[in-house]
Amino acid sequence: MNPSLTSYYARRRGGPPNGLGRPPVAGQPRRAGGVAVRRVANESRARRPRGRVGEGPDGRSRPIGARAGRGPANGSRGGAGFAPKRGEVAMAATGGRRCRRLEGETARAVLANADTLLFDCDGVLWRGEAALSGAPAALGRLAAAGKRLCYVTNNSSRTRVAYTEKLRRLGFPPAEPRHVFGSAFCAARYLRQTLPPGAAAYVLGGPALAAELEAAGIPHLGPGPAALPGPAPADWAQAPLEPAVRAVLVGFDEHFSYAKLCQALRYLLRGPDCLLVGTNRDHRLPLEGGSAIPGTGCLVKAVETAAEREAFIVGKPSRYIFDCVASEFDIDPARTIMVGDRLDTDILMGNTCGLTTLLTLTGVSTLEEVRGHQESDCPARQSLVPDYYVDSIADLLPALED
Amino acid sequence: MNPSLTSYYARRRGGPPNGLGRPPVAGQPRRAGGVAVRRVANESRARRPRGRVGEGPDGRSRPIGARAGRGPANGSRGGAGFAPKRGEVAMAATGGRRCRRLEGETARAVLANADTLLFDCDGVLWRGEAALSGAPAALGRLAAAGKRLCYVTNNSSRTRVAYTEKLRRLGFPPAEPRHVFGSAFCAARYLRQTLPPGAAAYVLGGPALAAELEAAGIPHLGPGPAALPGPAPADWAQAPLEPAVRAVLVGFDEHFSYAKLCQALRYLLRGPDCLLVGTNRDHRLPLEGGSAIPGTGCLVKAVETAAEREAFIVGKPSRYIFDCVASEFDIDPARTIMVGDRLDTDILMGNTCGLTTLLTLTGVSTLEEVRGHQESDCPARQSLVPDYYVDSIADLLPALED
Numbered sequence: 046m047n048p049s050l051t052s053y054y055a056r057r058r059g060g061p062p063n064g065l066g067r068p069p070v071a072g073q074p075r076r077a078g079g080v081a082v083r084r085v086a087n088e089s090r091a092r093r094p095r096g097r098v099g100e101g102p103d104g105r106s107r108p109i110g111a112r113a114g115r116g117p118a119n120g121s122r123g124g125a126g127f128a129p130k131r132g133e134v135a136m137a138a139t140g141g142r143r144c145r146r147l148e149g150e151t152a153r154a155v156l157a158n159a160d161t162l163l164f165d166c167d168g169v170l171w172r173g174e175a176a177l178s179g180a181p182a183a184l185g186r187l188a189a190a191g192k193r194l195c196y197v198t199n200n201s202s203r204t205r206v207a208y209t210e211k212l213r214r215l216g217f218p219p220a221e222p223r224h225v226f227g228s229a230f231c232a233a234r235y236l237r238q239t240l241p242p243g244a245a246a247y248v249l250g251g252p253a254l255a256a257e258l259e260a261a262g263i264p265h266l267g268p269g270p271a272a273l274p275g276p277a278p279a280d281w282a283q284a285p286l287e288p289a290v291r292a293v294l295v296g297f298d299e300h301f302s303y304a305k306l307c308q309a310l311r312y313l314l315r316g317p318d319c320l321l322v323g324t325n326r327d328h329r330l331p332l333e334g335g336s337a338i339p340g341t342g343c344l345v346k347a348v349e350t351a352a353e354r355e356a357f358i359v360g361k362p363s364r365y366i367f368d369c370v371a372s373e374f375d376i377d378p379a380r381t382i383m384v385g386d387r388l389d390t391d392i393l394m395g396n397t398c399g400l401t402t403l404l405t406l407t408g409v410s411t412l413e414e415v416r417g418h419q420e421s422d423c424p425a426r427q428s429l430v431p432d433y434y435v436d437s438i439a440d441l442l443p444a445l446e447d
Numbered sequence: 448m449n450p451s452l453t454s455y456y457a458r459r460r461g462g463p464p465n466g467l468g469r470p471p472v473a474g475q476p477r478r479a480g481g482v483a484v485r486r487v488a489n490e491s492r493a494r495r496p497r498g499r500v501g502e503g504p505d506g507r508s509r510p511i512g513a514r515a516g517r518g519p520a521n522g523s524r525g526g527a528g529f530a531p532k533r534g535e536v537a538m539a540a541t542g543g544r545r546c547r548r549l550e551g552e553t554a555r556a557v558l559a560n561a562d563t564l565l566f567d568c569d570g571v572l573w574r575g576e577a578a579l580s581g582a583p584a585a586l587g588r589l590a591a592a593g594k595r596l597c598y599v600t601n602n603s604s605r606t607r608v609a610y611t612e613k614l615r616r617l618g619f620p621p622a623e624p625r626h627v628f629g630s631a632f633c634a635a636r637y638l639r640q641t642l643p644p645g646a647a648a649y650v651l652g653g654p655a656l657a658a659e660l661e662a663a664g665i666p667h668l669g670p671g672p673a674a675l676p677g678p679a680p681a682d683w684a685q686a687p688l689e690p691a692v693r694a695v696l697v698g699f700d701e702h703f704s705y706a707k708l709c710q711a712l713r714y715l716l717r718g719p720d721c722l723l724v725g726t727n728r729d730h731r732l733p734l735e736g737g738s739a740i741p742g743t744g745c746l747v748k749a750v751e752t753a754a755e756r757e758a759f760i761v762g763k764p765s766r767y768i769f770d771c772v773a774s775e776f777d778i779d780p781a782r783t784i785m786v787g788d789r790l791d792t793d794i795l796m797g798n799t800c801g802l803t804t805l806l807t808l809t810g811v812s813t814l815e816e817v818r819g820h821q822e823s824d825c826p827a828r829q830s831l832v833p834d835y836y837v838d839s840i841a842d843l844l845p846a847l848e849d
Contacts, residue, residue: 090637171568178501186535202762208720282734282740299679299705299706300704301704301705301708302702302704302705303702303741304701306703307741307742310731310741312738313736314739328752328755329712329753329755332684336713337716338683338709339705339708339712339749339752339753342752343748343749343750343753345750346745346748346749347746347748348739348745350730350732350744350746350748351730351741351742351745353730
């Protein structure tokens, strides 16, 4: 189906795509199989004049909702300057969580109180191969101010190394691979922690996922185009199974096929000793121009439906991805900000883990969605409301001036 | 991926697999792409000595549960001989639906009261290519007694014509195609009823689904191996879309792929005017020997997750498949028996439509599952309890003797 990838596997791993084996050097994978996706920037909504939803009658910022009677969103986070201001809109009836535009003195205070910022990437720092205007400068000033910057992404089609190169290429402050927490890396870490020594993974995914598994010392088979014997399901149902497999890992897989789904099910039918792990549940990867392609969540659902059990998810909103960060660095959640463009992944994960959450409007989610969650009585929806929002992280620049 | 199918499509349709077009004659498709699946016969459970769950202390049959205080499962169904007997176990606390072994006078009465019997096929009449012992004889006697026999199956990988040939081949009484209601036929019927004239369907499925659509006059594209331009998702996201497409139809598709999922999503993103239809939600197709392959439900879930909307399902337990039968024949639900081996499809559909329901233990579901549902307070689970059960439909033979 993709001859270039087939030959890539043959070259890199010295065998067919489904052969077990670890290459001598787990270097950076070629990115032929990576997906160049761009987050939708709903310009009409993201660039709405601030006065409509973001400003009070006095021209100062106001929240689009406020937690009635609670004052700051999180009493332990704010430091100075967090008392509710005139002009804030209270969610009196529902006790809704408030969400304020982050600017002015509030922005200075919030940033001064933070040691660490976790950034989602697509839709927050860049779209496709273009850095968002002002984003490299904002991160440069944060780094210069001594903040720890980490990158937390559900995308499983790039390695840690690939992300550091992209950050450098787009003009962001230099990052080390250990500051990048992609779902491919975190999935490999989870399997390393969970699988018995020598156990292998059957993988629905691409070269980046394979490379992170190799870096973690997890034998694997499956990435790339399916290479199953025979032309029909009845043949696939007889394909050999690797005895060492103790996990099925589902990531982004452009070669996902019924044949692979068959093989995944057959491993999972071995019983609960065979883990089912998914990198993330994102339904779609939006493309520039309003289009979209199916996300890993579709593939995870297909495997879960066949296996009749739920996958362990490592990506946002799972707290496992934050646990990975916290295990590598000395993280104080009360002094950490999660910056993202999606309520159901970035913001939910940040809120779940007790971080300060900041929504940027350069990506998927909108203030209308925030308001809908605020106005709901449902605790699950309230947990999707960020503490703060900005149109773009470039809006943080004034608060970072000396 | 499957050269024989590719050339089959090229021969049969005079164009590439994704080209729109109707062949001059909608004959029976070659069955190269069909799946020869066999239902699991859990012999250890199906052949358990009757005394354990099926007989009372007097050696006569007893139900494994009984609807307390309600008498017959359905007062309009039974005719004579339906008063609760000594030895029946009442579900006193929960008002559970009862399920009795169908034998002796009860069997004679129930069959005498029926005009029509609807049969699921795999696991009820046959497994793979072998008729279940006694099944052809039982259906022969039912036909000789003037009963109308219809065949109601979620399998979308065979046409009506293919089913009649299989019935003949395995020694069942002759059937006409109009007595067969497979989910491929019913899906084509649904689209014919619902789509505007000239509208087409994008199809995840095989040759049988294509043939039924052609017989119904629905233009379609998509069945068979994906033929999308370019090697990567970014290319697939640019693939041409056929303007006439107003539905995505998901059936059993051994060529299901990420590329097809992309294309399905792109059609569905056109908006609610593009229907999403699934043939059925079966999670797995069990194979002889305890193995299984993923069912159409996995593929439907993947598309639903990408599209972020629910499919209309034509197969069991949807009542649409029964409506198809009722539209073709003069059916009195009170004089109709649904015979199947799955509680969550056959029995649920039968109960929903007011039919008498009969579980055979030659396929997927077990009496333990029946008991679990009976003991539940949940109305949804109660609706999975059949009125009657037999070990095999061969058990009906004595009641059909002159």
